[in-house]
Amino acid sequence: MTPIITAFEQSPDRGKGQARDMRVRWALEEVNQAYDVRLVSFTGMKEPEHLALHPFGQIPTYEEGDLTLFESGAIVLHIAESHAGLLPSDANARSRAITWMFAALNTMEPPLVDCEVAMLLEREKPWYEERQPVLEDRARKRLDELSRRLGDADWLDGTFTAGDLLMVAVLFRSKESGILEEYPNLSAYVARGEARPAFKRAFAAQLAVFTGAHPSR
């Protein structure tokens, strides 16, 4: 059964990998699962039909027969659990990979998103100059700790897992801000993720929405 995901009809980044359907597309590509995409508009996301799928009126959602999921982390975990390739078979290694999934979304993403949100919404405010460096330092604290843990390893815990997929996806979003360049090993880590054929296919599919090539992928 071909799952259906939702994605932005008009994404603020014009399909450059920032929107959270990127993670789900990437996971589906890693496990070679074909999928369909239904595009939703910003107003459509707030209508009852979409809210029935996603109570918080966002993308992505995931429909597979009777099952409807939301939250990119939960969707990636569902894909990883239903296919081989994104979670180790050893039980302890599997739990550690899931730990990195939560770490990506709960520990790394919030301070990085805080920097982004302030840049987008508070740049004209009188406090921006004083407050933005504080936010960046909060993000740097987490990046320092992640960089120290990764060291010179290729991936966070042995082979590539869904934990790396989400961590790379989160860090990738912050590339444009320049903060990642301060961490050569994290930059190289993200580059390794971007070099994966599945990442490239997912990125191209997301970009195709904005270049007219969607939905004939």
Added chain:
Amino acid sequence: MTPIITAFEQSPDRGKGQARDMRVRWALEEVNQAYDVRLVSFTGMKEPEHLALHPFGQIPTYEEGDLTLFESGAIVLHIAESHAGLLPSDANARSRAITWMFAALNTMEPPLVDCEVAMLLEREKPWYEERQPVLEDRARKRLDELSRRLGDADWLDGTFTAGDLLMVAVLFRSKESGILEEYPNLSAYVARGEARPAFKRAFAAQLAVFTGAHPSR
């Protein structure tokens, strides 16, 4: 094998259920799994011994034989997967329960924590008066959506799951701010969580650290 978790030796809330070991204690109590607690100081959390367990220098951690985990969401999921009682046996219902786990930690917790952090760290700043209502409105948007989805149901998707456990734990942290009182159905939902015997045992055990009763629980 008795798992060992870590918790604050000196918690800012003096053991009133705000620290994130509460969620893990609650999950362990729900499945009747005994556990040991190792208390760590704020300086101890940043030392190499603890950083080997938790790369971000926080609590809780979870040790069970050769396995070490961090991130409260990942620990609760590990507990839910290794014991009956916190995840439905039906595969679709199980995936939906996990979706609520991610929703609690990724969609609900960040805007609620943003309000708390600003109250703690920015109350004296000249922008506080203008900015705090914006943060509260961001949190209210999510609370509105959650309230609408919950409606008059007892739990988010049928029976109590690890998704409810994390959602109640996240909302519980915001009780003191008063914002939850604007949502009678969410207040009742949190009260239902607090009324569970496992919640009460976990709460008492966390509080005991600060009343001298720990570790003889």
